[in-house]
Amino acid sequence: MPVLKSEVVPVDSEPHVVAVRQSVRAWSQELGFSLVDQTKIVTAASELARNTIKHGGGGTLKMELLNEGIRKGLRLTFEDHGPGIPDIALAMKDGYTSGGGLGLGLGGSKRLVNDFQLESKVGQGTKVTITRWK
Ligand SMILES: Nc1ncnc2c1ncn2[C@@H]1O[C@H](COP(=O)(O)OP(=O)(O)OP(=O)(O)O)[C@@H](O)[C@H]1O
Numbered sequence: 025m026p027v028l029k030s031e032v033v034p035v036d037s038e039p040h041v042v043a044v045r046q047s048v049r050a051w052s053q054e055l056g057f058s059l060v061d062q063t064k065i066v067t068a069a070s071e072l073a074r075n076t077i078k079h080g081g082g083g084t085l086k087m088e089l090l091n092e093g094i095r096k097g098l099r100l101t102f103e104d105h106g107p108g109i110p111d112i113a114l115a116m117k118d119g120y121t122s123g124g125g126l127g128l129g130l131g132g133s134k135r136l137v138n139d140f141q142l143e144s145k146v147g148q149g150t151k152v153t154i155t156r157w158k
């Protein structure tokens with residue numbers, strides 16, 4: 025799939041979450057997303073960035089502007105080399121948290137985008153890829 029533009033940014037601390045929100049907002053505006061769709065992907069990105077920091081011990085976000093046929097989209101890939109997720113189905117359940125949270129981040133993010141993929145290996149890390157099409 026043709027990638028028109030791509031950038032990798034660090035996701036290691038709270039200020040990075042603010043930067044991620046700003047970059048995702050800017051890229052979705054550039055794509056011509058509606059205000060509602062901008063907010064959806066910014067919210068999803070925010071949750072995943074926080075998970076990368078809080079549960080994954082920090083990592084990166086790859087932002088990609090996609091062009092498939094006549095449609096355009098924004099693909100975001102969050103990757104860390106933290107402890108990984110032992111039970112992905114359980115982690116995806118609304119209300120499940122391994123500690124302290126509301127347990128709504130992963131399920132909520134999935135509902136805000138068109139495509140959601142989670143890969144994780146215990147002891148190796150976690151990769152979450154989301155895509156929102158215009
Ligand atoms: N990058 C990650 N690395 C390791 N575990 C993760 C990662 N992301 C999510 N998890 C696991 O999945 C669980 C569910 O994540 P989710 O974001 O839904 O809830 P939460 O972060 O616990 O709470 P919140 O509602 O505040 O986001 C987490 O509690 C954690 O155990």
Ligand SMILES: [Mg+2]
Binds near residue numbers: 125130
């Ligand atoms: Mg979370």
